[in-house]
Amino acid sequence: MNEFEMITNIFAPLAGEGSLGLKDDAALIAARPGFDLAVTTDAIAEGTDFFAFDPANLVAKKALRVNLSDLAAKGASPHGYLLSLALPPSITGDWLQTFAAGLAQDQGQFGVTLLGGDTARTEGPLTISITAFGFVPEGRMIRRQGASPGDAVYVTGMIGDSGGGLAIFRRERHTLTEAWRDALIGRYRLPEPPVAFGTMLHGLASASVDVSDGLIADLGHVALASGMKLVIDAAAVPRSDALRAFWGDDEAAIVRAATAGDDYQIAFTAPSANHDAVMKSAREAAVTTTRVGRVEAGEGVEFLLEGRLLAVSRPGYVHF
């Protein structure tokens, strides 16, 4: 399959308004009065973020969702995306068809379309780079800065499951049931960013961050940007039954979950007065949301278990 056949057969069916059928030099994002555009780019690579034996449709969804997660954390409504592929010779037409089918499913689920992209051959690992665009009401993008003393700290979903799934792939020993094992692997392969909930956080959240490096590292970004201290109750960090069965429930297990990364959840702060509204929005969006701490004057993240400061040697994933 040459490049033109690939565009026509595989990717053109994914193209939406503004893509110009993937047949022009640039895509078009039409002016939308009263809205700013949030833009994010993230790449995933074989051997790091997914494996050659992972189903191609899930690889596609992960590539897209790690970007949608950034948009969700900023309160942006997803609009579209660009797709850049570096393809090694081992990639087949069948693989690409399944990859595109995964994108098509997520396009329906999240309301986005393909706007454009670029493909190249490589002798290196398969790399999938996506740039995603979302609209946010003018001047109201939720930033990492903005947390104030007295605000509560929240996190969506469960933390550490993806790290558990990766550990299983890396042959860490366990005695999990098949269902729990599959649950953790499933979360590593397929993040579930709370996209709809993100758009409900305008006017509720004071600051927000995508949890991807590791919860403690990402809360550290909020602390630094806001010039505040975040005091976190380690016992409150939401962990699944599957992960507790795998890693246990002691101090080391909690720290491991809170530093594993790849969660693609949202951590955010909100004034205490907004607590009921936050929980109501979470229920409407069917997103588990847990209050895990509070904002104080100061700096950094304090990770406390029963009032005792836990040592965290490495707050999150370091890319290199």
Add this chain to the structure above:
Amino acid sequence: MNEFEMITNIFAPLAGEGSLGLKDDAALIAARPGFDLAVTTDAIAEGTDFFAFDPANLVAKKALRVNLSDLAAKGASPHGYLLSLALPPSITGDWLQTFAAGLAQDQGQFGVTLLGGDTARTEGPLTISITAFGFVPEGRMIRRQGASPGDAVYVTGMIGDSGGGLAIFRRERHTLTEAWRDALIGRYRLPEPPVAFGTMLHGLASASVDVSDGLIADLGHVALASGMKLVIDAAAVPRSDALRAFWGDDEAAIVRAATAGDDYQIAFTAPSANHDAVMKSAREAAVTTTRVGRVEAGEGVEFLLEGRLLAVSRPGYVHF
């Protein structure tokens, strides 16, 4: 140098408005009433688009300019860009500093700033992927479609020089003077897309395309999108003295120049009534612009030398 040091030391000084200091989950492109956004993405890879011995500042500029060329062809004013790097272990801090210096120079020249990006380590070749954004008056992006019978066909700059430079790197024999050799190599390493001229084409051009695959291939895109035939006078295709000295002036030399690719010029069509205005804008922008043919009813590209149809076995570069 870890990822955070790289962002702080190398890339933060390049960041502009909307980048949020490269310290948030997404960048922001603020609403600009009355303007659409043109978006394009192109990657360049070591061994294909540049070589390991090329100066890092020129590699940076080429990565940016191949994208600015797309914006220019659409009549868009460059605004900003995202930078994604896949870095092999051989890349040093010095190399990155020089790379960033090249970007800084081009940011000043073309009026763009860095909005965000992503970096990853790779065992494969160095790959630089840029997504560029430009504003275009609402509803007025110049498309590949839109050429009409009787329109004239134009091309900016010189065609084939970059292909000549690449041939020299590939050790094709020649007896060029050092100055001519350097001119061709210089054009391969550093495209000069007519960015300012592109923004003058609103209301003048009926269709336009970035010349990157090869002049005949790219004119073919205009012919196909417009549902027209483009009749090109091969003798009129603008070629530099350096390239004539290298490849000669016969039929084969002209076809080779018109199919070499990597030119990063603009080919466009315009009603004959606009000819004087086109040439006046070209003079104001100090961009050589040559009339090379006309649009007729029909399909495809006819490449004629003294009225005789030239055989073109491969109209342009095929990526794979």
